Amino acid sequence: MRFSGCWTTTNKRVMHVYIYMCARVWCALTHIRVCISSLSFADLHRIYSLLRRLRGGFGPLSATLQQHIQQRGLSAIASCGKIGHGSADARKYVLSIINVHAEFTSQIKTAFENEPLFVEGMDKAFKKFVNENAVTKAAGSRSHARSPELLAKYIDSVLKKNTKTEDSVDLEALFPKLMVVFKYLEDKDVFEKFYKKNLARRLVQHQSVSDDAESNFLEHLKTQSGHDYVAKLQKMFSDVGTSRTLNENFVNYTQKMDIQLGVSFSVQVLTINTWPFTQTLPTIRLPPVLERCIEKFTLFYNKEHQGRKLTWLHDRSKGEIKTLYLKKAYAFVANTIQMTVLLQYNEADTLSLSDLLARTEIPKERLQPQMELMKKMRILKINESGAYFLNPKYAYKSMKIKIDQVIRSEQRVESDTTHKQAQEERKFAIQACIVRVMKARNVVTMNDLMKEVIDQLQKRFKPQPALIKKMIEVLLDREYMRRADNDRQTFHYIA
Numbered sequence: 001m002r003f004s005g006c007w008t009t010t011n012k013r014v015m016h017v018y019i020y021m022c023a024r025v026w027c028a029l030t031h032i033r034v035c036i037s038s039l040s041f042a043d044l045h046r047i048y049s050l051l052r053r054l055r056g057g058f059g060p061l062s063a064t065l066q067q068h069i070q071q072r073g074l075s076a077i078a079s080c081g082k083i084g085h086g087s088a089d090a091r092k093y094v095l096s097i098i099n100v101h102a103e104f105t106s107q108i109k110t111a112f113e114n115e116p117l118f119v120e121g122m123d124k125a126f127k128k129f130v131n132e133n134a135v136t137k138a139a140g141s142r143s144h145a146r147s148p149e150l151l152a153k154y155i156d157s158v159l160k161k162n163t164k165t166e167d168s169v170d171l172e173a174l175f176p177k178l179m180v181v182f183k184y185l186e187d188k189d190v191f192e193k194f195y196k197k198n199l200a201r202r203l204v205q206h207q208s209v210s211d212d213a214e215s216n217f218l219e220h221l222k223t224q225s226g227h228d229y230v231a232k233l234q235k236m237f238s239d240v241g242t243s244r245t246l247n248e249n250f251v252n253y254t255q256k257m258d259i260q261l262g263v264s265f266s267v268q269v270l271t272i273n274t275w276p277f278t279q280t281l282p283t284i285r286l287p288p289v290l291e292r293c294i295e296k297f298t299l300f301y302n303k304e305h306q307g308r309k310l311t312w313l314h315d316r317s318k319g320e321i322k323t324l325y326l327k328k329a330y331a332f333v334a335n336t337i338q339m340t341v342l343l344q345y346n347e348a349d350t351l352s353l354s355d356l357l358a359r360t361e362i363p364k365e366r367l368q369p370q371m372e373l374m375k376k377m378r379i380l381k382i383n384e385s386g387a388y389f390l391n392p393k394y395a396y397k398s399m400k401i402k403i404d405q406v407i408r409s410e411q412r413v414e415s416d417t418t419h420k421q422a423q424e425e426r427k428f429a430i431q432a433c434i435v436r437v438m439k440a441r442n443v444v445t446m447n448d449l450m451k452e453v454i455d456q457l458q459k460r461f462k463p464q465p466a467l468i469k470k471m472i473e474v475l476l477d478r479e480y481m482r483r484a485d486n487d488r489q490t491f492h493y494i495a
Helices: 012-028 031-037 041-051 058-078 087-112 118-133 134-139 146-159 170-185 186-203 211-225 225-255 288-304 336-347 355-358 364-376 408-442 447-458 465-477
Strands: 317-323 333-335 380-382 388-390 399-400 444-446 481-484 487-493
Touching: 012 031, 012 380, 031 058, 041 058, 041 087, 041 317, 058 087, 058 118, 058 134, 058 336, 058 399, 087 146, 087 170, 134 146, 146 170, 146 186, 146 211, 146 408, 186 225, 186 408, 211 225, 225 288, 288 336, 288 465, 317 336, 333 380, 336 364, 336 388, 355 364, 364 380, 388 465, 408 447, 408 465, 408 481, 444 447, 447 465, 447 487
Parallel strands: 333 399
Antiparallel strands: 317 333, 380 388, 444 487, 481 487
């Protein structure tokens, strides 16, 4: 669309009326959608040049652009189809947001000269569709914030070495783009939970692409959200460094005491309040070779650090087992359950599920999925009576095989658990915030208290008014505060 006109008067009022009427008519036409979607920068810049002569003249165009960006974002995400919990789906989801942002960032810079009103409109549009779209609605619950989870999953995939990706990733260029998506998240606390768990796994399993890449991304998070947001994450790196020194000392100890472990054994000692791990496999009867290693390390550690207690997280441990029953000596990279099961075959040729349950004391709901996985990978076979035995004809193209694969059912359970943990932690965060406000103000009305809590917490998550009211009731019952005698909507702090 082109605008042309010939003014035969110098009356500014006439010119302003003409420009305003042109702008109103132009914004009412459907051509604006065509112009924006086809990236007709020249046309957009012409109407921008006309409107900036008017005070408040950008309003109609900015509102229309904001609506268009929001619809464009929703369409881009909807075109991704069904999004699950895998890395490929996370990549597809996050990159669709990044691509839309790059598209409109270029448009606003070229056509609207980065006018603050248009930039603000774009930010509002992105915040809306990033947090509410077809994928987040498919989760079926507000407590399951998918955008933070998927962003954390994609970041995990690019920071993890040996990840199969379509193209090599330039991390230096990618990190700022990822932080753009992070900026629009309402539930940054949920992102932190998932990112922390993924980081912990990468560090414990030595899967980080590099320490520099991890530190670089943490610096981006620190710049965006402050030191407190990454303080515990940085402490995790300190624990890893301490564990390296501890393992060196343990090797020296075994040599000095002439202790023969029979296997290569290393341990990572993690501060319990820093790492997002809990003991989910409390009962397991380890093979003697592993039990002996744990016994010797515990004895060494107690001599070095009196008064500390070690809690062994067997479900987070891994090992490498070499096959001696095949023509080729394969190496299986296995988790503790898989190692415990496979080592049972040093003493028996066939074992039923009930035999393995009795021998290992592993809970059935944890053992059975691993048995099915090893059967699917053709490491184990089942005879006519239903007992498992090692496949004597097993063969694979690689000599080193990672058999510790992700089980989808466990992946979904972990996702649900992480969301629930985030929701529970929000309750404590809201309670702590209410107490801080009450202590500072001493007397405060319900409306002021609600506003203050939302203002203080919205950088981490968006508190729901119903949950705030529920936490107020909890604190009233626990006598941290009380209602005013003559007004139930006013509260007094109890020192």
